Amino acid sequence: MSTLAQMKGLNKMNLKLEYRKALGTDMDFLLDLRMKTMTEHLLSSNLPVTKESAIKRVLHQFEKAHIIILNDEPIGLLKIDRNSDHIEVMQIQIDPAQQGKGIGRSILEDIIQEAIEARKPVSLSVLKTNKAQKLYANLGFKVINEDEHSYMMKFSR
Template sequence: MKAPVTYQKATEKDIDYLLDLRIKTMVPHYAESNLPTDRETALQRILYRFDKASIIFLDGHPIGLLKVDRTDTNIDILQLQIDPDQQGKGLGKMILTDILDEASEQGKTASLSVLKTNKAQHLYTSLGFTIVDEDEHSYFMEFSSFENTDGTDNLC
């Protein structure tokens, strides 16, 4: 049985929660990557594509953020953050699986980027994402239901 995860469009009232969440989930990765970790930079990242942001709730309690941009051909997972207290319970995998099922049903590609210092990249490859590009700090990954069905990944 699936956990009762629900989504609610983020509003300005959620900024403080999202700032706290971002600091807990992303600042360690940014610090390890020698990227800015100040409050203003974190706030700018929260506000990026804020119209696509939803708060993730578990049993009526906020546990994370999902920011997704859907187009005719792609589902771009802009941000997925799960509170550290809720990590390791399969929630991220469940949320991503739902998105990948949607992409497969609609014949779309799913894409995301992940910092090279973020261990979540292993979750993404286990779900079928492959690295299609990279820069100094990030991997750019895609999932396509009609490609890479042999179970391999590109991290090796």
């Protein structure tokens, strides 16, 4: 297991979530996941939806990418950057077949708890067209900035 081992365990639904470092052999899974989770949001934001743009995004800071495993099956991606002064959730994507079950919320709650204990803020960005922004707001993230396509959000205590 990766440095996310402290986050593994049973979530509120008693589903076993684990994390492992993403590998080059995960590329097909990650590209498929990106297309399933992001195409509608990218299209509605007039952003590119090409294989090349998906590959570029998946490979961006790939060393920080972790595969989310549920009951021994890969179901998502968590790309996270832990700095000395903050934690950035760079990407979190859950397969649509697993969405709506509280998995993303559980992962984010674990990250928030880690940040509280370390006395660090958590930041992320979300496309304005992505309904996940409601989840982030419900968890206590506040919009601190925005650009044409995205909100930059931050959680801090």
